[in-house]
Amino acid sequence: MFAAYAARIxxxxxxxxxxxxxxPAPGTRSGWTTVNVKAASLNHHDLWSLRGVGLAxxxxxxxxxxxxxxxxxxxxxxxxxxxxxxxxxxxxPEEPRSILTERYQGTFAEQxxxxxxxxxxxxxxxxxxxxxxxxxxxxxxxxxxxxNAGVRxxxxxxxxxxxxxxxxxxxxxxxxxxxxxxxxxxxxxKRKRALELGAVEAVESGAxxxxxxxxxxxxxxxxxxxxxxxxxxxxxxxxxxxxxxxDRPSHAELTRIFFLELKVVGSTMGTKDxxxxxxxxxxxxxxxxxxxxxxxxxxxxEGFERMESGExxxxxxxxxx
Numbered sequence: 414m415f416a417a418y419a420a421r422i423x424x425x426x427x428x429x430x431x432x433x434x435x436x437p438a439p440g441t442r443s444g445w446t447t448v449n450v451k452a453a454s455l456n457h458h459d460l461w462s463l464r465g466v467g468l469a470x471x472x473x474x475x476x477x478x479x480x481x482x483x484x485x486x487x488x489x490x491x492x493x494x495x496x497x498x499x500x501x502x503x504x505x506p507e508e509p510r511s512i513l514t515e516r517y518q519g520t521f522a523e524q525x526x527x528x529x530x531x532x533x534x535x536x537x538x539x540x541x542x543x544x545x546x547x548x549x550x551x552x553x554x555x556x557x558x559x560x561n562a563g564v565r566x567x568x569x570x571x572x573x574x575x576x577x578x579x580x581x582x583x584x585x586x587x588x589x590x591x592x593x594x595x596x597x598x599x600x601x602x603k604r605k606r607a608l609e610l611g612a613v614e615a616v617e618s619g620a621x622x623x624x625x626x627x628x629x630x631x632x633x634x635x636x637x638x639x640x641x642x643x644x645x646x647x648x649x650x651x652x653x654x655x656x657x658x659x660d661r662p663s664h665a666e667l668t669r670i671f672f673l674e675l676k677v678v679g680s681t682m683g684t685k686d687x688x689x690x691x692x693x694x695x696x697x698x699x700x701x702x703x704x705x706x707x708x709x710x711x712x713x714x715e716g717f718e719r720m721e722s723g724e725x726x727x728x729x730x731x732x733x734x
Contacts, residue, residue, distance in 0.1 A: 414438045416522035417713035417731070418476045419463050419514075427463035428717055433710075436476055439518070439526035444503040446486055446529045448493065451541035452707075453481040453520040455716050455729040456549045456578060457657065458512065467515045478520035478731075479513045482535055482544035490535040492692065493520065493527055494685045495548045503528025512549075512682065521713060523733050533689055536696040546702035546728040547691055549682065550578030554586055554630065555691045556683035557652040562628035566591030569626040571644050573597050574633040575607035575615060576726045579654060581703045583630045584610045589700040595622055597637070606726050610703065628652065638662035642669055650676040703727030709734065 414436060421430035439447050459477045462468040468475055479495040497503075497517055498510045513519045518526070535544045557579075558564055564587075572583045575596040587594040588611025596607040596615045604615035614623065618637060625646040631637065634656025641651050643666065670677065683691075695701065705725040708716050709732055716729040 414523040415710060416476045417478070417710065418474045418521070419468065420474050422463065422465035422468070422470055422473070424464045427460050428714065428721065430463045431477075431714060431717060432474070433713060436474070436522060439524055442526065444528055445526050446532060447524055447526045448481065448483045448485050448491060448532065450481045450483040450520055450523060450525055450733050452483070452545040452730050452732050453478045454546045454549075455720050455731070456480065457655070457720065458549065459514070460717065460721060462514050467512070472516070475514055476518040476520075476522050476525075477514055478522070480545050480548045481520035481525055482541045485532055490537075490541075491532045492535045492544045492688070493525070493548060494531045494533060494688050496682055496685075497528065497531065499685065500530065502530035521710065521731060531685070533685070533692065536692050538696040539692070539701075542704060542707055542730045542732065543695075543702050544692070545730055546578070546704065547695070548688060550728065551582040551586070551702055552683040552688050552691055553654050553680065554579045554582035555694075556687055557630050557654055557680045558583060558586060558590070558592075558628075560683070560687065561652045561678045561680045562630070562650050564592055564628050567593070568628065569593040569595065569624065571595045571597070571622065571626045571629045571641065572612070573618075573629065573631050573637040573641060574657070575612070576600065576603040576723070577632060577657070578728050579632045580630065581610065581727045584612050585700050585703065586694075587611070589694070589698045595626060597640075603726055625649070632656075633658050635659035635662040639664045639666055642666035642675065645673070645675050647673040648675070649673075650678060652678045652680050654680040705729055707732060
């Protein structure tokens with residue numbers, strides 16, 4: 414079957430390790446099911462995998478891709494939950510959890526095999542491309558907002574770095590849930606898109622907000638950390654799920670954190686139940702993933718290049734023929 418896969422690890426030039434070509438189709442395995450992939454979406458996790466983060470060289474070649482929607486062996490339209498081993502289903506109770514492509518072949522292929530437990534029905538209201546955007550970036554944003562930040566309708570939220578998959582998801586979900594959403598970006602066009610998506614105000618990175626917020630959604634890391642901490646109300650919550658600009662800020666703002674009794678919460682992906690809730694939320698409210706570009710699988714390299722450049726707004730989706 415045709416696939417996009419990591420053939421080599423290159424920490425400095427990750428796309429040097431990306432190959433497109435034929436790979437073996439999934440075999441049969443007790444407790445697992447094979448899904449015919451209709452659409453899969455890119456995440457920064459895929460670039461990090463090509464750098465060797467979370468992917469050991471002895472696992473190569475590894476088909477990349479965490480997210481997918483498709484058709485299962487019984488003809489059902491489904492969405493995949495990307496966290497393997499969260500409950501032990503299909504892998505055994507002692508195996509630690511992992512994300513697809515860390516231990517098991519991923520979704521950038523015509524077929525993918527996952528534990529049967531990891532398959533959820535796709536709501537008819539969502540296209541395959543839309544559903545394929547949800548299991549990583551959108552699920553991460555959903556958990557950050559509603560589980561770890563604990564915000565309620567009417568609360569205020571700052572989303573750093575408008576344009577990325579998690580950030581655009583947080584803006585759209587926050588708007589749909591009745592939150593007052595502020596956003597930042599260095600790029601004027603992305604600030605405009607954030608306003609169109611539902612932010613009440615979009616400012617340059619580091620600029621003072623018109624008010625302090627109840628929570629901050631942080632995925633940028635070092636470049637925005639100080640601004641994130643300073644933007645919180647006393648007792649507010651900073652939820653972080655990534656650090657694309659690095660994980661060592663020059664100012665940790667520890668004094669402000671303890672004096673204002675701020676909470677800093679780490680967040681990674683989400684549960685199957687949260688993904689089910691997210692799918693229902695999107696179907697019921699009409700909120701849809703922001704898709705920057707849809708490409709055929711054989712043009713996957715273009716999608717990787719666009720994501721690496723940081724020029725996208727929303728998700729890049731790959732479709733099989």
